[in-house]
Each structure stands twice: as structure tokens, then as C-alpha cells.
Amino acid sequence: MDREIVDEEIKQMYEESEGAPKVLDENTIKAPIRHLNLHKPILLEEGSSVAQALDLMKKNRIGCMLVVRNGKLTGIFTDRDVLMKIAGTSLDLSTVRIETLMTPNPECLQLEDMIAFALNRMHIGGFRHIPLVDEEHKPVGIVSVKDIVDYLVEHFSAEVLNLPPNPVRTTTEREGA
Numbered sequence: 805m806d807r808e809i810v811d812e813e814i815k816q817m818y819e820e821s822e823g824a825p826k827v828l829d830e831n832t833i834k835a836p837i838r839h840l841n842l843h844k845p846i847l848l849e850e851g852s853s854v855a856q857a858l859d860l861m862k863k864n865r866i867g868c869m870l871v872v873r874n875g876k877l878t879g880i881f882t883d884r885d886v887l888m889k890i891a892g893t894s895l896d897l898s899t900v901r902i903e904t905l906m907t908p909n910p911e912c913l914q915l916e917d918m919i920a921f922a923l924n925r926m927h928i929g930g931f932r933h934i935p936l937v938d939e940e941h942k943p944v945g946i947v948s949v950k951d952i953v954d955y956l957v958e959h960f961s962a963e964v965l966n967l968p969p970n971p972v973r974t975t976t977e978r979e980g981a
Contacts, residue, residue, distance in 0.1 A: 828959035837922055837936065838915040840955050842945040845870045845935070850878055854890070854905055855897040857881050868933045868946065871906050876941045879906035882933060912937045915944065919955065922947050 846869040848857055861869060861883070871879035881902055889905045890897070911925055912935045922934055926949060936945035 828956065832956065832959055833920040833923065834918050836916045837913060837919055837945075837947055840919065840947060840951045842936070842947060842951060845943050845946045847872050847943060848881070848902055849873070850901070850903050852902050853898050854881075854895070854900045854902055857902050858886070858897065867948075870935050870943045870946065871902055872943065877910070877912065877935055877937055877943050879903060879908045880910040880933065880935055881906040882931075910935055912941075913947065914938070919952060923952060 846860055846864050846866055848860065848869055848871050850871055850873045852871075857869060861867070868880055868882040870877055871881055879902075885905050885907065911929060913922055913925070915936055925934055926932065932949045934947050935943055936947060938944050
């Protein structure tokens with residue numbers, strides 16, 4: 805009998821914490837970017853070395869960081885910059901300044917802009933991160949494709965998320981390595 809009471813209390817606790825189910829509709833992506841689970845951006849001052857940027861990116865396990873001058877956004881440095889501009893070169897990363905390899909004056913959004921607008925910018929521009937700034941152009945966040953996907957996944961019901969995979973190919977043989 806006691807076990808049934810405990811089980812019922814646990815069930816009620818989980819139901820209350822879940823709240824109303826979220827619905828995926830056209831209004832979902834019209835919500836402001838501030839509804840996403842955003843993280844504080846990692847900032848680096850202009851004049852810093854690329855080696856410092858790479859150390860910060862590795863330490864914080866992030867794919868991009870924002871470059872600032874006097875607290876205002878001047879550029880973005882991403883893992884793509886590392887691959888496209890650094891990999892395979894003999895640059896001395898301890899002497900190369902971040903502003904020589906960053907993307908200057910990146911497109912920015914604000915926290916009240918719609919999630920749909922961020923998706924549109926990312927699609928058209930071919931990038932995965934957009935800096936978020938305030939009215940004074942000071943960084944307040946960064947939105948990534950992953951942030952948006954995580955937000956959208958919250959709106960799918962558990963039944964859909966827990967479906968077993970149904971692969972298109974039925975063969976189990978592998979060719980090559």
C-alpha cells in the first residue's frame with residue numbers, strides 16, 4: 805500500500821514538472837531568440853593571438869568565439885576559420901593576431917529577433933553561428949544551429965522521439981574500410 809502512494813506521488817511530481825505539452829507549429833519559430841537555451845559568449849580582445857583563441861576554444865569546448873574592441877563586437881572566429889585559414893600552414897599562431905583571421909563585422913541579431921530570422925540568415929549565409937548584440941553592439945550571446953535544433957526537439961512528443969529507427973537500406977554488408 806505504501807509503495808502505491810509513493811508511486812502516485814512520483815507520477816504527480818513528474819507530471820507537474822513537465823507542464824503543458826509543447827506544440828510544434830508555425831508560431832514555434834516565430835518566438836524570440838531569447839527563448840533558446842543560450843550560453844554566455846566567450847570573448848577575446850583584438851590584438852590577442854590566434855594561439856590564445858584556440859586555447860580558449862579548446863578549454864571551453866566551443867566552435868566559435870567573438871572578438872571585441874572596447875567591449876563592442878568586431879568579429880567572429882570559428883572552427884571553420886581554423887580549417888580553412890590555418891590547417892596545413894606554417895603560421896606561428898603565437899604571433900598571428902586574431903583580427904587577421906577572424907570574419908570581421910559578422911551579421912548580428914538581437915534577443916528579440918525571431919528564431920525563424922536566425923534560421924534564414926544561417927541558411928542564406930551558410931554559417932552555423934550568429935552573434936547576438938545589444939543596442940550598443942555589445943555581445944550578449946551567440947545562437948547556433950544546435951541551439952535551434954535543441955529547441956525544436958523539445959516540441960516533438962515523446963512518441964515521435966522514441967520511435968525505433970527504420971533504415972532505408974536492409975543490407976548489413978559493408979564495402980570498403
